[in-house]
Amino acid sequence: MLRVLQIVRLSSRCSSSFVSRMRFLNGLKQNDDVCSAALQDAHMFLFHRLSPLLQRNHQGTFRTAELRTSDVQSLLENLGSDRTLLQEAVLIGCTEQNQAQFCLDIGGLDQTAAEELCGGTFVDLRKSFFLLSGAEAPLVAKAQALLRWHQTNGFCSATGQPTHRNRAGSQRTCSSSGIIYYPKMSPVVIVLVSDGERCLLGRQATFPRGLYSALAGFCDMGETLEETLSREVAEEVGLEVQSFSFSSSQHWPFPQSSFMMACHASVSPAHAQLCVDHSELEDARWFSQQEVLSALQTPPPQRRRSPPHPLAPPKTRRRSSTHHRVDPEHQILNRLRRVH
Ligand SMILES: NC(=O)C1=CN([C@@H]2O[C@H](COP(=O)(O)OP(=O)(O)OC[C@H]3O[C@@H](n4cnc5c(N)ncnc54)[C@H](OP(=O)(O)O)[C@@H]3O)[C@@H](O)[C@H]2O)C=CC1
Ligand SMILES: [Mg+2]
Structure with missing residues (x-):
């Protein structure tokens, strides 16, 4: 109980409500009794x-x-x-x-x-x-x-013995070896490629009909952000990226749990001829500013009747204005505004 009071006092002494909340949450993850009380x-x-x-x-x-x-x-x-x-x-x-x-x-x-x-x-x-x-x-x-x-990590991959979670559910520990497991994410790069005039969008065969999005791919072990980005663009559409800039990031729950880093990349207009790997993408093509803007301004039901159109995925706006949206619709609009 003393620890509960200490954490509540520590949180309430902070001048910033953000700091207060982060300290409060950290206390819940670290102390099972405090977390049980909060539950x-x-x-x-x-x-x-x-x-x-x-x-x-x-x-x-x-x-x-x-x-x-x-x-x-x-x-x-x-x-x-x-x-x-x-x-x-x-x-x-x-x-x-x-x-x-x-x-x-x-x-x-x-x-x-x-x-x-x-x-x-x-x-x-x-x-x-x-x-x-x-x-x-x-x-x-x-x-x-x-x-x-939690549903898929009930057993230790080293010993095969059951793992047990802490009260907050922020980690699991092997009952036999004591190995601690933390929730896992796969890093992913999503990139909006431009040749200075147009944006490059692609679609996988599994996408809803007519939908196009920015290119994306999982990071391989040992790669940097820029290495993943350059490899994915080379693999999927056969282009060599000249420069890139980081834009923003977000958690993405598909297919399991991805940490998605969004970037802009440029290719030379003289080397913008696409060579699509059809085992990865059904199609990829360059879209003009007008095509993207008119597609995004058309309500989704009507968009479906006039493919191809860029993917306008759900907005996952963060609570604070210091956090940025990363959805491809937002990226495309920002990029086009910068280009023109
Ligand atoms: N345009 C897009 O593609 C968009 C993608 N996303 C998200 O971006 C991420 C990457 O998507 P995608 O373009 O398909 O990725 P990739 O282009 O990297 O291709 C997917 C393939 O990569 C292999 N792979 C390597 N590491 C992993 C891993 N950790 N988890 C799953 N598969 C892995 C799998 O191959 P194998 O099956 O042969 O083992 C899989 O089929 C996903 O989270 C997706 O939801 C979001 C918006 C748009
Ligand atoms: Mg991909």
Whole structure:
């Protein structure tokens, strides 16, 4: 209890609310007792088999369901589950008022009954990205990534013995060897290539019909950011990058958990002839400013009737103005504004 009070005092003494929140969260990750105390009255984000619970409000827009710990306790009882399931909740953040936010997957319980009791729907993560706005999309993405990591890291890869999580869910430890595992991400580069006049966009065969996006690829072991970027552009479209600049970064939950670094790159207009590797991309082509702008200004349903058009993915705007959006639509517009 003394440690709980120390962490609360340390957080409340800080002049900056950001510093206060970061200290508060760090305290929850480091001390199981403090974290258990915070879980007693926390904000809870529910998932069912990794799909977040969303509710439609009176304006017809979607939000994550606003549940507290006591709501989830009642829900579990009504669904015939005992309260111990709550111990599987994972810490994902805290509110401006230093109230802890946790997520919990109730995939073992009846989905329809849970939806009826909560007045919401469990929506596939990709779809929910298009329905949510503001800080909710990145929070839900982070929650799903952490839940997935716990569901798939129950055993130590060195000893084969079970691993046990700390209260916050920020790490797992092998019960036999003591090896500590932390949530894992794959670094990815996404790059908007320009020849000074046009932007290069490509599409994979699995993309929805007509959608094009900036090029992307996973970093190989030992590579720098610029080495990945140059290799991916060379591999996918056969061009040699002359220069590049870093733009921004974000967590991306697909296909597992990626840390996506967004860059701009330039190629010489004299060497802009594409040689697409069709085993990686179905198509890649240069788009003019007018093509990109008119596609982005056309509402999505009409866009589908007039392919090809650039991908306008869901916005994952961060809470603070000091954080940047990294979605390709934003990159494309910024790049075009710089070029012209
Ligand atoms: N334009 C795009 O492609 C866009 C991509 N993204 C995101 O960018 C990331 C990279 O996508 P993509 O272009 O497909 O990547 P790559 O161009 O690197 O090609 C994907 C292939 O890389 C191999 N690979 C290497 N490391 C990994 C890893 N850690 N996880 C999975 N596969 C790996 C796999 O090959 P194999 O199967 O042979 O083992 C996989 O099929 C993903 O997170 C994707 O969701 C987002 C927006 C647009
Ligand atoms: Mg790729």
